[in-house]
Amino acid sequence: MNQPFSLTVLGARGSMASGRRELMRFGGDSSCYMVRAGDETVFLDAGSGLVSAPPRFPKPPVVLLSHLHLDHLLGLGMYPGFDVPGQRARIFVPFCESEAEANALLDRVFSPPIWPLRLSAFRGEPVLLPLPDRLALGDLLIETMEGHHPDRAMIFRLSFEGRSIVYATDYEYEESSFETLADFARGAELLLCDAQFTDEEYPARRGFGHSTPGMALELLRRSDAKRLLLIHHSPSVEDETLLLRERTLEDRRASYAREGMTIELQDL
Ligand SMILES: [Zn+2]
Numbered sequence: 001m002n003q004p005f006s007l008t009v010l011g012a013r014g015s016m017a018s019g020r021r022e023l024m025r026f027g028g029d030s031s032c033y034m035v036r037a038g039d040e041t042v043f044l045d046a047g048s049g050l051v052s053a054p055p056r057f058p059k060p061p062v063v064l065l066s067h068l069h070l071d072h073l074l075g076l077g078m079y080p081g082f083d084v085p086g087q088r089a090r091i092f093v094p095f096c097e098s099e100a101e102a103n104a105l106l107d108r109v110f111s112p113p114i115w116p117l118r119l120s121a122f123r124g125e126p127v128l129l130p131l132p133d134r135l136a137l138g139d140l141l142i143e144t145m146e147g148h149h150p151d152r153a154m155i156f157r158l159s160f161e162g163r164s165i166v167y168a169t170d171y172e173y174e175e176s177s178f179e180t181l182a183d184f185a186r187g188a189e190l191l192l193c194d195a196q197f198t199d200e201e202y203p204a205r206r207g208f209g210h211s212t213p214g215m216a217l218e219l220l221r222r223s224d225a226k227r228l229l230l231i232h233h234s235p236s237v238e239d240e241t242l243l244l245r246e247r248t249l250e251d252r253r254a255s256y257a258r259e260g261m262t263i264e265l266q267d268l
Pocket residue numbers: 014015031069071072170232
């Protein structure tokens with residue numbers, strides 16, 4: 001029998017978390033997704049959504065940071081799961097070479113006077129490590145590629161028992177990397193792709209590091225993934241607007257991510 005393999009959206013808002021009532025159908029927490037694969041738990045990014053994740057797991061969780069923009073990071077400072085003695089989480093930090101460099105990078109945010117405590121002060125003593133190109137956690141394989149984003153960002157593919165999730169947040173469509181990304185995402189059951197801007201807004205936002213629904217749908221077609229979740233919703237876009245945008249998506253494999261939703265990969 002297949003082991004559980006699922007993704008839960010803990011925060012799909014981009015750039016800044018917001019608690020406005022008008023955002024609550026899709027959610028206001030910033031980027032964080034929880035993947036359960038057998039007894040492994042992986043958090044994709046650690047925005048404010050991480051704070052509401054369960055605190056205890058059969059094995060210590062792993063956090064993969066796509067990059068260090070604050071909307072992907074701020075949940076680290078308040079996650080109760082780091083405070084469980086004996087549950088030593090590993091946090092993988094991209095674009096650095098050593099444990100010392102990973103610690104120095106995160107200390108820039110999580111140390112006084114910006115934040116009262118360093119991450120190492122949690123009772124679970126989470127460790128910060130440089131992100132490798134590939135990582136195997138039991139039968140869960142994690143592969144990486146660099147996307148296209150200001151200050152750089154990584155894209156992840158997580159494969160488990162023949163099924164895959166691809167997480168392409170903070171990616172701006174660019175011809176030279178797009179074909180590589182389509183190959184990287186080929187045949188995935190679940191593709192998450194940045195679609196912060198509308199196709200109409202995009203010309204004035206070129207270079208900001210985000211894509212549009214049209215670009216994400218093109219990636220869906222070129223990669224032949226089975227399901228697409230559009231992510232990194234702008235904090236200024238209200239539920240009614242996102243619902244309208246969702247109705248105009250011309251591919252029924254595509255929808256906007258909603259905070260709290262869980263997708264079981266076996267069902268795709
Ligand atoms: Zn972001």
